[in-house]
Amino acid sequence: MLQFVASGIAIGCVYGMIGMALAITFYVTRIINFAQGQLMMVTVMVTAEVTGLGYSAWLGVVAGLACSCIIGVLSYLIAVRPILAFNRFGFGWLVSTLGFAVMVENGAAWLWGPTSIPFPTILNNTSVHFGEAAVLTGQQILAIATALIAAVVFEVVRKRTLFGKIGMATAADPEMASAFGVNTTTVAIVAFAASALLAGLAGVMIGPSTFANPYLGDTFGTYGFIAMMIGGGTERPVAALYGGILLGLSAEGANALINSRASDWFPFLVLALILVVSPRGLFSSQSPLMRRRVAAAAR
Amino acid sequence: MVAMNPARTGPAAEPASHRRALAGLVVVIAYLVLTWFVAQASLSVQSVILVAAVFAVLAISLDLVAGMLGLYSLGQGGFFGIGAYMTTILSSRYGWDVFLLLPAVLAVTGLAGAIVGAMSLRVSGLYFAITTFIVTLVLTVLETNLEITGGLQGLLGPAFPDLPEALAPLGAPVAWCIMLALLFCIGLVWNIRRSALYPVLLSIRDAEPFAEAAGARTALIKVGVFSLSAAMAGGAGWLFSFLGVVSPGQFDWSVSLNVLVMVLVGGINTTLGPIVGAMFVSMFPVLVNINPWLQEILYGALSIAAIALLPEGVIGLGRRLFLGRRGIAAPVAHGDAPPPEAVAAGDPSIEQVDAAKAPAAPRASGEVVLECRGIECGYGLGPKVLKGVDLAVRRGEIHGLIGPNGSGKSTLANVIAGRLGPSAGTVTVRGQRVNGLPPSSRARMGLRRTFQAAELVRELTTTQNVTVGLYDRVPGIVRRAALWPMLPSGRRDGAMMRGRARDALGAVGAAGWTGERVGDVPHGIEQLTQLAAVCIAGPDILILDEPATGLSAREVAHLARILADLRRQGVTMVIIEHQTRFLFPLCDQVTVLNLGEVILTGTADEVRANPTVRQVYLGE
Secondary structure (H helix, E strand, C coil), X not given: CXXXXXXXXXXXXXXXXXXXXXXXXXXXXXXXXXXXHHHHHHHHHHXXXXXXXXXXXXXXXXXXXXXXXXXXXXXXXXXXXXXHHHCCCCCHHHHHHHHHHHHHHHHHHHHHCCCCECCCCCCCCCEEEECCCEEXXXXXXXXXXXXHHHXXXXXXXXXXXXXXXXXXXXXXXXXXXXXXXXXXXXXXXXHHHHHHHHHHHHHHHHHHHHCECCCHHHHHHHHHHHHHXXXXXXXXXXXXXXXXXXXXXXXXXXXXXXXXCHHHCHHHHHHHHHHHHCCCCCCCCCCHHHHHHHHHHHC | CCCCCCCCCCCCHHHHHHHHHHHHHHHHHHHHHHHHHHHHCXXXXXXXXXXXXXXXXXXXXXHHHHHHHCCCCCCHHHHHHHHHHHHHHHHHCCCXXXXXXXXXXXXXXXXXXXXXXXXXXXXXCHXXXXXXXXXXXXXXXXXXXXXXCCHHHCEECCCCCCCCHHHHHHCCHHHHHHHHHHHHHHHHHHHHHCCCHHHHHHHHHHCHHHHHHCCCCHHHHHHHHHHHHHHHHXXXXXXHHHHCEECHHHHCHHHHHHHHHHHHHHCCCCCCHHHHHHHHHHHHHHHCCCCHHHHHHHHHXXXXXXXXXXXXXXXXXXXXXXXXXXXXXXXXXXHCCCHHHHHHHCCHHHHCCCHHHCCCCCCCCCCEEEEEEEEEEECCCCCEEEEEEEEEEECCCEEEEECCCCCCHHHHHHHHHCCCCCCEEEEEECCEECCCCCHHHHHHCCEEECCCCCCCCCCCEHHHHHHHCCCCCCCCHHHHCCCHHHCHHHHHHHHHHHHHHHHHHHHCCCHHHCCCEHHHCCHHHHXXXXXXXXXXXXXXXXXXXXCCXXXXXXXXXXXXXXXXXXXXXXXXXXXXXXXXHHHCCCCCEEEEEECCEEEEEECHHHHHHCHHHHHHCCCC
């Protein structure tokens, strides 16, 4: 019982980090970057490659994160900026970010081949016991800690710093923001780099158990997207982390309590149910759960 | 675009319509000849073309909702899958006849579309795309995990029945079936695009309040069109099941996105765009035969390039190159002409009215046709914008509504028209309580309104925008839309509506602008277009929200004459306006609002004399 809760939270934090990464770019540009999962994959592949060449795992991780940041910024410059410049309210970005994802994924498959290559174990071999009931690997604990730190840092930046407010202003009305002297391009580049970094970190957390595979981005990108949607990350990026944890719990819970293949479909049932009840996510201001709280706060 | 415009009324119309019918016939015959070649072609060529044709049907189904209603559905892959799986399972497992299955598939996917549409309409824009995306996601998961769908391997689709012996020389029957289905879908959407419903659909897309104020039940229309689009996608699934194996990967979310690529690359809201896009996307892997990874990379790069460099798609680019952009230089030619005089001169009844002395004896004896009692209204959690507002308007009178900015005038107009629900108080129209009725129902009762910031479709001409105003005056616009240009009654009503719209534009003094796109006209003409769109419907009660904004002095004088004339026809009006010099001479009664409360209701002279009004509004 406790075991699936613990491992559900751990994997949920990984989904939640990708969800938050999606939410950060959405927060600033009002687009969903369909290449987010692929940015995670880039970190995993480069880390595995550098470590495979005989360098230390930490150097590999740094190189991997740097690469995904660069590609994240490129995704903005190539697949987002020109499209938004033409029509900020159109849906062209759906096509172009997906096109970018296809390019990155197949580029990786071309470079490394379609099969998995080994990934450094990092903390995967240490295990921590929580009483009799649950065991987590050091890697899982690291994932939870990283996700929480990222969420806290992000909330502090968003609410307490000028940069966070500039981000909000850029999202609401780029033209108005630039009239106030905000360089909206810089804001967006920083947001895309930060989101690629977060996705890359998620990759480092999950890499030891999945190994490095060019098609990793598909699965994790989809799960990250679901995490954002059920949480309501389009309004508050932190809600994506809650959504991710809920997703992880429902997947692990389904495996433990229904049967070993139930995680293939049960989370989607949860997703559909949540969106019927609250189309903008469970932790959004319009959800039945939160509405009372918002009203109370206003009073 | 202009070349395709239906002919004007008059003696020239008949030969032109014959010519068009002939051209249509030639195109259809050419299409059938092409189909004959496809039906005779080798299996490999045939399958490439047929897959492209099925995707073209799918792309057309998306273009129907995305192009005309702005609903970017990512559920097309899901509905496509429902159609294919339903056909395969019911025909091979339960032995249903495939032709019997077609109506069943259309009904089931149409119903599924109506349910999904009704649920997703709670959200709009991006959230609509996401909700429908998730529908596809969940359906794919079901298809992968259910016993009956055969898991990841999928099922072998049914074989298409053979033609009778006598028709065998025609070639492969499945080719005929798919190509004719595509022709049917092209024809259906082509007809809708030329129907009187088209301007209404675009106004729901770009200016929903305008469509509602013209009496269109926009939510119902959206659900209906989305349901039609889902049924079309389901029909595409029915066609697709004859082409081989049916497996979950063929209907997942990437298919939905690829269909969007097809529509955007080809050109959204065009007849040929979705077909060109579908050909590009589905034939690309066949034509570019290189290393599969490189091929995918190239595909990704090309789709980014297409979106970035051709934002209006291939067809949009072609249109710009070959037809040029009309109407950029034209407004200059019209701008200097004085339309008011030109129109007024032809109409003695207008000329008699002197704007400055317009009001005859106030008709205080008329019954009250519009009444607000104790209206309270606020936005969200903020302070109340209206606090216990009472307003009574008698038949045939012009009732002015003035007050400083933020006093609640437009809010009151929205409460009367039904866009906002008051938190307390009642609105009655001709003695009937209308609280809770949507704007469209109030419009059907003869209550029409204009907007402070004009709500119009920028890519349509002023004439087309004005025809939206006739939506509830011409019966069967929705019912006949699918066949409109083919029906004599459709052509007749279409010509009648355009003619009346041009007359209405002429009557408000915008005769010189009837062929211009709203995106190209000055602000004042937008206001006049709005006015024409409400006048054309022969309204009983009119609510005008700052109608004189953006008009020149001469146009304002003409507007005053039009309004006085409308009053003589018995139209009751509530006019919100800041230009008291224009407003006061027209009004029988004036109500002054300040901070959400009525300060005073009285004649213009009483209002002018009132010290409080002078202080808060006239600034003395």
